[in-house]
Structure formats: C-alpha cells, structure tokens
Amino acid sequence: MGDVARIAGVSASTVSHVLNGTRKVDSATRLRVEAAIEQTGYRRNVVARSLAAGRTHTVGLSISALTNPYFGSLVHAVERALSDAGFVLILGDSHDDVESEKRVTDSLLERQVDGMIVAPAAGSERVTLPKITRTGTPLVLIDRGVDIGCDRVGPENFSASQSLTEHLLDLGHRRIAVVRGLAGISSTTERFDGYCAALASRGMAVDADLVIDGHSSTDVAEREVRLLMSARDRPTALISLNNSMTIGTLKAVRALGLSIPADVAFSCFDDFEWSDLFEPRLTAAAQDVETIGATAADLLLRRIHGHDAAPQQIRVPTTIHHRNSCGCPDANR
Amino acid sequence: MGDVARIAGVSASTVSHVLNGTRKVDSATRLRVEAAIEQTGYRRNVVARSLAAGRTHTVGLSISALTNPYFGSLVHAVERALSDAGFVLILGDSHDDVESEKRVTDSLLERQVDGMIVAPAAGSERVTLPKITRTGTPLVLIDRGVDIGCDRVGPENFSASQSLTEHLLDLGHRRIAVVRGLAGISSTTERFDGYCAALASRGMAVDADLVIDGHSSTDVAEREVRLLMSARDRPTALISLNNSMTIGTLKAVRALGLSIPADVAFSCFDDFEWSDLFEPRLTAAAQDVETIGATAADLLLRRIHGHDAAPQQIRVPTTIHHRNSCGCPDANR
DNA sequence: CTGAAAGCGCTAACAT
DNA sequence: ATGTTAGCGCTTTCAG
Numbered sequence: 001m002g003d004v005a006r007i008a009g010v011s012a013s014t015v016s017h018v019l020n021g022t023r024k025v026d027s028a029t030r031l032r033v034e035a036a037i038e039q040t041g042y043r044r045n046v047v048a049r050s051l052a053a054g055r056t057h058t059v060g061l062s063i064s065a066l067t068n069p070y071f072g073s074l075v076h077a078v079e080r081a082l083s084d085a086g087f088v089l090i091l092g093d094s095h096d097d098v099e100s101e102k103r104v105t106d107s108l109l110e111r112q113v114d115g116m117i118v119a120p121a122a123g124s125e126r127v128t129l130p131k132i133t134r135t136g137t138p139l140v141l142i143d144r145g146v147d148i149g150c151d152r153v154g155p156e157n158f159s160a161s162q163s164l165t166e167h168l169l170d171l172g173h174r175r176i177a178v179v180r181g182l183a184g185i186s187s188t189t190e191r192f193d194g195y196c197a198a199l200a201s202r203g204m205a206v207d208a209d210l211v212i213d214g215h216s217s218t219d220v221a222e223r224e225v226r227l228l229m230s231a232r233d234r235p236t237a238l239i240s241l242n243n244s245m246t247i248g249t250l251k252a253v254r255a256l257g258l259s260i261p262a263d264v265a266f267s268c269f270d271d272f273e274w275s276d277l278f279e280p281r282l283t284a285a286a287q288d289v290e291t292i293g294a295t296a297a298d299l300l301l302r303r304i305h306g307h308d309a310a311p312q313q314i315r316v317p318t319t320i321h322h323r324n325s326c327g328c329p330d331a332n333r
Numbered sequence: 334m335g336d337v338a339r340i341a342g343v344s345a346s347t348v349s350h351v352l353n354g355t356r357k358v359d360s361a362t363r364l365r366v367e368a369a370i371e372q373t374g375y376r377r378n379v380v381a382r383s384l385a386a387g388r389t390h391t392v393g394l395s396i397s398a399l400t401n402p403y404f405g406s407l408v409h410a411v412e413r414a415l416s417d418a419g420f421v422l423i424l425g426d427s428h429d430d431v432e433s434e435k436r437v438t439d440s441l442l443e444r445q446v447d448g449m450i451v452a453p454a455a456g457s458e459r460v461t462l463p464k465i466t467r468t469g470t471p472l473v474l475i476d477r478g479v480d481i482g483c484d485r486v487g488p489e490n491f492s493a494s495q496s497l498t499e500h501l502l503d504l505g506h507r508r509i510a511v512v513r514g515l516a517g518i519s520s521t522t523e524r525f526d527g528y529c530a531a532l533a534s535r536g537m538a539v540d541a542d543l544v545i546d547g548h549s550s551t552d553v554a555e556r557e558v559r560l561l562m563s564a565r566d567r568p569t570a571l572i573s574l575n576n577s578m579t580i581g582t583l584k585a586v587r588a589l590g591l592s593i594p595a596d597v598a599f600s601c602f603d604d605f606e607w608s609d610l611f612e613p614r615l616t617a618a619a620q621d622v623e624t625i626g627a628t629a630a631d632l633l634l635r636r637i638h639g640h641d642a643a644p645q646q647i648r649v650p651t652t653i654h655h656r657n658s659c660g661c662p663d664a665n666r
Numbered sequence: 667c668t669g670a671a672a673g674c675g676c677t678a679a680c681a682t
Numbered sequence: 683a684t685g686t687t688a689g690c691g692c693t694t695t696c697a698g
Contacts, residue, residue, distance in 0.1 A: 001675065011685045016677060026683060043468075046443045047383045048675035051690045056380060066412065072405030079399065079426050088440060089424045093412050107421060110379040135376075218606075250610050272607070273551075277583050279612045334691065344669045349693060359667060381691035384674045 001044070007036040019044060050112065057087050059300060060108030062118040063143075064096035065216070070243055070270060070289060071119070074143065077293025078117060085301050087114070096182060096216055098123045105132055113137065115300045120145040122184030138303035142296045144186040151299040153314040155287040157187055157269075160318035161194030164239055164267045164285055167320075169202055171327055173237040173265060177210040177228060179221055179249050181242040191241045191269055210235055214245045221248025222255075229256055229264065236264060237326075243270035246282075261327030271321060281323035291316045334375065341369040352377060383445065390420050392633060393441030395451040396476075397429035398549070403576055403603060403622060404452070407476065410626025411450060418634050420447070429515060429549055431456045438465055446470065448633045453478040455517030471636035475629045477519040484632040486647040488620040490520055490602075493651035494527030497572055497600045497618055500653075502535055504660055506570040506598060510543040510561060512554055512582050514575040524574045524602055543568055547578045554581025555588075562589055562597065569597060570659075576603035579615075594660030604654060614656035624649045 005012045010029055017023045018033045025033075036042075050056040059082055063071050079089050090113060092104035101121045105128050108116060115138040120129060125148050132139050133150060140151040168176050178195050181188040196206050212228060214221030221244065228234060229252060238253070240246040246268040253260060260266045260280055271286035272278075295314055322328055338345045343362055350356045351366045358366075369375070383389040392415055396404050412422050423446060425437035434454045438461050441449060448471040453462060458481050465472050466483060473484040501509050511528050514521045529539050545561060547554030554577065561567060562585060571586070573579040579601040586593060593599045593613055604619030605611075628647055655661055 012676080013678085013686080014684060017684090020677085022677085024683070029684080043439070043443055045384075045445060045675050047380060047389060047445045048690090049677075050380045051378075051384050051692085052675075052677040054677090054690070066405050066409035067402075069400075069402040069405060072399050072402060072408075075405075075408075075424070076399035076426065079424060083425070083437075088444065091408070091412055091422045091424050092416070093409065104416075106376070110376055111421065112378060112380045247606055247610070250607075254610060273580055274583075274605070274607060274611075277580070277587060277611065278607075345692080346669060346671095346694080347667090350668090353693085355693085357667065362668085378691050381674090382693075384676085385691075385693040387674070387693090 001042065003040050004033065004036045004042050007040065008032040055114050056112050058090055058111065058113045059087050059297075059304075060090045060092060060105070060111070060113040060116040060118075062092045062094050062101060062104045062108070062116065064094045064119065064121065066091075066093060068244065069272075070287070073289040074119075074293045077290045078142075078297045081294045081297030082301070085297075087301070094119075094121050096121045096185075098127055101128045102131070109135055109137065115139065115304045117142050117296050117300055118145075119143040120185075122182065138300055140296050140300045140303070142292065146186055147313065150311050151296075151303065151313075152311070153292055153295045153299065153316065154187065155292060156315045156318045157190035158194040158197070160285040160320060161191040161239075161241065161269060162198045163194075163320055164269065164283075165195045165198035166201070167283070167322070167326060167328070168237045168239065168265055168267060169198060171237075171265065173235075174204070175207070175210060175233075175235040176237040176239060177212060177225075177235040179212045179214050179225060179238065179240045179245040181214060181245055182216040183213060188241065195239065195241075214248055216244060218244045218248040218251070221245045222251045223248075225249045225252035226255060229253065229258060234264070238264055238266045240266070240268040243268075243272065246270065246272075246284075250278075260325050265327040266325040268325075269318075275321065275323065278325070280325045282321075283323045283326040283328065284321050286319045286321055288316050288319070334377070336373050337366065337369045337375045340373065341365040388447050389445050391423055391444065391446045392420050392630075392637075393423045393425065393438070393444070393446040393449040393451075395425045395427050395434060395437050395441065395449065397427045397452065397454065399424075399426060401577065402605075403620070406622040407452075407626045410623045411475075411630045414627045414630030415634070418630075420634070427452075427454050429454045429518075431460055434461045435464070442468055442470065448472065448637045450475050450629050450633055451478075452476040453518075455515065471633055473629050473633045473636070475625065479519055480646065483644050484629075484636065484646075485644070486625055486628045486632065486649065487520065488625060489648045489651045490523035491527040491530070493618040493653060494524040494572075494574065494602060495531045496527075496653055497602065497616075498528045498531035499534070500616070500655070500659060500661070501570045501572065501598055501600060502531060504570075504598065506568075507537070508540070508543060508566075508568040509570040509572060510545060510558075510568040512545045512547050512558060512571065512573045512578040514547060514578055515549040516546060521574065528572065528574075547581055549577060551577045551581040551584070554578045555584045556581075558582045558585035559588060562586065562591060567597070571597055571599045573599070573601040576601075576605065579603065579605075579617075583611075593658050598660040599658040601658075602651075608654065608656065611658070613658045615654075616656045616659040616661065617654050619652045619654055621649050621652070 094101035267283040275282040427434035600616040608615040
C-alpha cells in the first residue's frame with residue numbers, strides 16, 4: 001500500500017479511502033491511485049484491515065454432517081446471502097457432538113468472526129451457546145435449538161409432522177410406527193410431538209413398541225426397522241422423521257421384500273430430489289431450505305449491522321407433498 | 334494478552350510462547366500464565382496473530398453447487414482433513430462461472446489464505462488459475478481441471494465411463510445414447526471420451542443424434558431425454574454422465590411411462606445413497622469422494638508446509654456397481 | 667529462561 | 683480534500 005501511495009503521490013490514508021470509499025477523494029487523485037493500484041497489481045491485505053478496523057466481514061457456520069444434502073443446501077443458501085453482502089463464510093463441522101462443537105466455535109471466535117450461525121448439537125445450550133453469547137458475537141440458531149434469547153430460524157416441525165400422521169390415520173391406519181432422528185435435538189422432539197399430538201387427537205395412546213430411535217444413522221434405522229417389521233404384529237404404516245431415517249427405513253422395507261404401500265404405508269419428513277422417482281412416489285413434508293438459510297443470513301447480517309431488536313423466532317412453513325407411498329387413493333397426478 | 338502478562342507477572346512475549354509452545358518456558362511460569370489465562374477468560378486474537386506471523390492457517394475452497402450432494406461430501410472430507418491439521422476452511426461458490434470464480438478467489442487471496450483448493454469452472458485455466466499461481470499461493474485442483482502444473486486430484490473418469498459403455502455394448506445394445514454434463518469441464522470431456530472409446534473399440538461410430546447435452550441442469554436433461562425417447566427410433570440404452578443428469582434422465586423416462594431396463598437399459602456415472610433403493614437398482618460408477626477430498630487436503634497441506642516436489646496428478650479409482658438398471662442378467666444380489 | 671522492542675499492513679481520528 | 687499519527691493484538695528477532 002505504501003508503494004501505491006508513493007507512485008500515486010499521495011498518503012496511505014488516501015489510498016485506504018479510495019479503496020473503501022470512506023471519504024470524498026478528488027477524482028483526479030482517485031484516478032492516480034487507481035492507476036497505481038492497477039500498475040502494481042496491488043491487492044489489499046484483509047487480515048491487516050480486519051485487525052485495524054475491528055471487523056472481519058466474516059461469518060462462522062457450525063453444522064453437522066455436510067454429507068447430508070439438507071445441510072448442503074442450507075450452506076449453499078447461507079453462502080449466497082452472505083457473499084452478496086460482502087461477507088465470507090468459514091465452515092466448521094460439529095459432528096453433532098458438543099465437544100467438537102465447542103472446538104469449532106472456539107476457533108471461530110478466535111478468528112474474530114463478526115457473527116455466527118449454528119445448528120446446535122444436543123446439549124449445546126448448556127455449554128457452547130452461552131460461551132458465544134457471552135462474547136457479544138451476534139448469533140443465530142438454525143434448523144433447531146431451543147429458545148436461548150437469540151434469533152432462531154427453522155422449519156415448521158410440529159404441525160407438518162402432525163399432518164403427516166393424521167393423514168395416515170385418516171387412511172385408516174391404527175398401528176403407525178415412527179422412526180425418530182437423533183435424540184436431544186429440537187427437530188426430533190418437535191416432530192415426534194407432532195406425531196403424538198395426532199394420535200392424541202384421535203384418542204390414541206403412543207405405543208412405545210412403535211417408536212424407533214434411529215439416532216442420526218441410516219444404518220441404525222435400517223436395522224431397527226427391519227427388526228420391527230419382521231415381527232408378526234408389525235405396524236401397517238411407517239413414518240420417518242428425517243431424510244437419513246427415510247433411507248434406512250426404505251432399505252429395511254426393501255430388504256424384507258415388503259411393498260409400499262400395499263404391505264405398509266409410508267410417509268416422511270424431508271423431501272428428496274428423487275421422491276418423485278421412487279416407486280411408489282414418496283409422500284413427504286418438504287422444508288423450504290433455501291428460505292431457512294437465506295433468512296438466517298439476513299437476521300445475522302442485521303444484527304451485525306447493529307440492528308437491535310427483540311430476538312426473532314422464525315418458523316418457515318413446511319409443505320406436504322401428497323404422493324402415493326401413503327396409499328392415498330387421490331394423490332395428485 | 335497484556336492483561337494476562339501483567340497478572341502472571343511476565344512479558345507478553347512469554348505469554349505468546351506458552352500459547353504457541355514456541356520456546357521453552359519454565360514450568361512454574363507456564364503454570365502462572367495458564368492460570369492467568371484461565372482467570373481472565375482470555376482468548377487469543379487469530380487475526381492479529383495472522384498478521385504478525387504472516388500465515389492465517391486458513392484454506393480457501395472454491396466450488397460450484399453445494400446443492401449437489403457430491404460436492405457436499407467433498408467439502409465434508411476436505412473440512413475434516415483440514416481441521417485435523419488446525420486449519421480452517423473458507424468457502425466460496427463459483428456457480429460454475431469464471432466471473433464469479435474470479436471474485437471468489439480474489440476475495441480468498443485478499444484474505445491471505447495459506448492455500449486454495451478449487452474445482453475450476455470452464456475456462457478457469459485462462460483467467461482465474463494463473464492469477465492464483467502468480468501469487469505463489471499453493472493451489473490444488475479438485476474434481477476436474479486441466480494440467481496447469483499444479484497438484485490435481487480427481488476421479489478416474491475415462492476408464493469408468495468406458496467400462497459402463499462397454500458393459501451395455503456387451504449386453505447387445507447398439508444404440509446407446511449419452512447424456513453429458515456441463516460443457517467445457519474436464520470431467521464431462523473425459524467421461525464422454527470414455528464413451529466414444531468404448532464404441533470405437535467395437536468399430537462403432539458416435540451417432541451425434543444420440544449425444545445429449547444436459548448442461549448442468551436436471552431440467553434440461555429431462556427435457557432433452559424426453560425428446561429423444563419420444564422419437565420412433567429411440568435408443569435402446571441410456572448412459573448418464575453425472576448425478577444431476579441422472580435425475581433428469583430418470584424423470585424423463587418415468588414421465589414417458591417407459592420401464593428400465595425392459596424398454597431402455599440405463600447406467601450412470603456417480604452413485605447415490607439411494608441407488609440401491611431405486612427400482613430397478615441403478616448400475617452406477619461410484620467415485621470415492623472421501624478419498625478425493627482427503628487427498629486434496631493432504632496435497633495442499635504438504636505444499637503449505639513447504640514441501641516442494643513435482644506437481645502430482647492423482648486419479649482416484651472409480652468403482653462400478655453392477656446392479657440391474659442395465660438389464661444385467663447376473664447382477665450381484 | 668525471559669524481556670524489550672520493532673514491526674505485520676492497514677484504519678481512523680485528528681489535523682490542516 | 684488530504685496528510686500525520688497512533689494504534690489494532692500479536693510474533694519474533696535480538697539481548698541479556
């Protein structure tokens with residue numbers, strides 16, 4: 001930058017100001033500076049800039065399992081919104097484990113991110129999250145998490161899951177098994193609650209034998225569903241609470257040679273690009289991932305820019321696609 | 334850091350050294366420093382550290398379409414390898430467009446990343462890549478890209494695609510259509526070359542009417558395949574060259590009410606988690622994404638650490654899963 | 667084994 | 683409209 005200043009015959013200060021548009025510069029001198037920049041191939045050092053200015057234009061994102069297409073789309077949406085605003089994304093994988101999560105977020109904090117978006121692991125509200133808020137770093141929770149007094153955006157879980165269940169109930173099913181996701185995270189809980197509420201509204205109790213925990217693993221789900229569906233009094237319908245669970249469930253059903261919906265009706269939370277391709281086409285609750293990601297970025301950016309308002313808790317509507325895995329007689333198409 | 338030093342009764346210099354283990358410190362004083370750190374809740378400022386030390390422990394990754402599960406897994410693998418080495422990942426999406434790519438990589442360079450991994454967009458070798466290498470920033474190309482004298486790691490494309498095609502040929506097909514991905518990127522070219530080579534080895538010429546360009550869009554692929562398969566002299570087999578093309582192709586086939594493999598045999602490049610679930614199960618060439626990602630991270634880390642050797646061009650083997658969409662009589666399982 | 671001091675490359679008052 | 687100057691918070695010679 002010194003070089004540029006010298007060549008343009010101005011001070012470093014002026015160079016800085018033309019670079020950032022932070023104050024009025026005579027157009028003649030600006031031109032000289034720009035020429036000098038061009039000539040030297042100068043590229044500013046954002047690290048130094050960050051140190052001096054006290055802001056990094058950087059946002060940290062902590063999620064688990066980028067392998068999951070759902071999170072891939074989420075990151076994609078967040079990245080786009082941030083880069084449009086001149087921010088850059090630092091990515092950390094928490095592996096859905098508080099310890100890793102603490103390491104990840106610590107590292108982000110050390111790097112002076114201007115804000116953070118986190119899809120909290122189970123138990124995060126007791127350890128990771130308070131640590132972040134204590135630093136004053138703007139934080140928005142995404143996908144899941146409890147109310148800890150910060151912005152939060154996630155899908156509508158309860159009612160979507162409830163509808164999915166009621167639909168099966170309407171079709172006459174009385175033994176509906178549910179495959180839950182990872183325990184301890186709000187999305188699992190809320191979706192399960194929706195399931196329970198649907199049963200309750202029909203005066204039915206939840207049968208513990210029909211509740212399967214797939215943790216966050218496709219394999220576990222497959223094994224458990226296989227076990228359940230091998231029993232003589234197997235359920236007549238299956239509902240899966242997230243995309244990994246769905247894959248495990250479908251694998252189990254397939255392995256047993258059962259057919260959907262003839263032998264067992266099926267519907268699931270989370271849509272796939274191939275839901276339409278599956279035979280039968282899957283009845284699924286589709287989250288609006290793009291909106292969730294973009295909204296999170298927006299909320300965060302607003303906080304970063306000093307916007308000071310009551311924390312918002314946003315639920316993005318979930319859309320149910322009635323297709324035919326549920327055995328629905330009147331599926332569209 | 335000044336606070337910590339004062340409380341521990343040492344100099345900032347010593348604090349720095351206990352923090353980084355950069356020189357021997359008497360265990361008594363180290364204990365005092367550590368206590369002071371604990372007590373103050375001190376967290377180092379990595380930005381300042383980076384500026385002073387001249388390295389950021391940061392790696393930039395430029396890819397397109399995180400929405401694609403393939404890239405999601407890639408990022409996942411890279412992230413893990415990097416974080417194990419104490420590095421952090423900054424993510425940028427190039428949208429498979431050189432202009433965006435230039436912006437992304439410029440921004441990464443400004444941020445003084447210690448190295449970069451890029452899945453180059455078409456034409457990148459003429460504009461983006463030289464700019465990077467000129468800065469001396471270690472660079473490794475991933476997934477695709479031509480030889481520009483830097484490390485490169487990607488899947489084995491040619492022979493896998495050739496095998497896929499030969500297999501169809503072996504099954505008696507003579508009119509095999511191919512659905513290509515985005516033009517101008519090496520993976521598309523190499524896979525198409527594999528297809529051509531297979532035909533050539535049987536003394537067959539490539540029929541231009543059987544070559545479909547799906548660009549990078551599922552929708553385009555669907556439309557084109559639909560057109561092709563509606564013709565009276567439609568091909569007897571279809572081969573798709575990447576996962577997006579596969580989805581488009583399958584949608585088209587499904588929409589036409591054709592059945593696989595009875596009406597048309599099918600095989601594809603890229604495996605899905607649900608390939609096994611599809612009816613019929615998909616014959617596919619599976620890339621070893623994890624290995625590709627981890628290898629790229631490794632190569633880069635090595636360069637960053639000053640390892641100076643001839644650029645490596647690594648091809649990670651692609652595995653063909655023979656299932657039954659190809660109409661294979663003896664598919665395993 | 668430890669401290670002093672000179673930067674790293676930039677920003678942002680404060681002057682003029 | 684532009685320049686001067688004092689840092690931002692750390693690392694790292696160089697001394698002792």
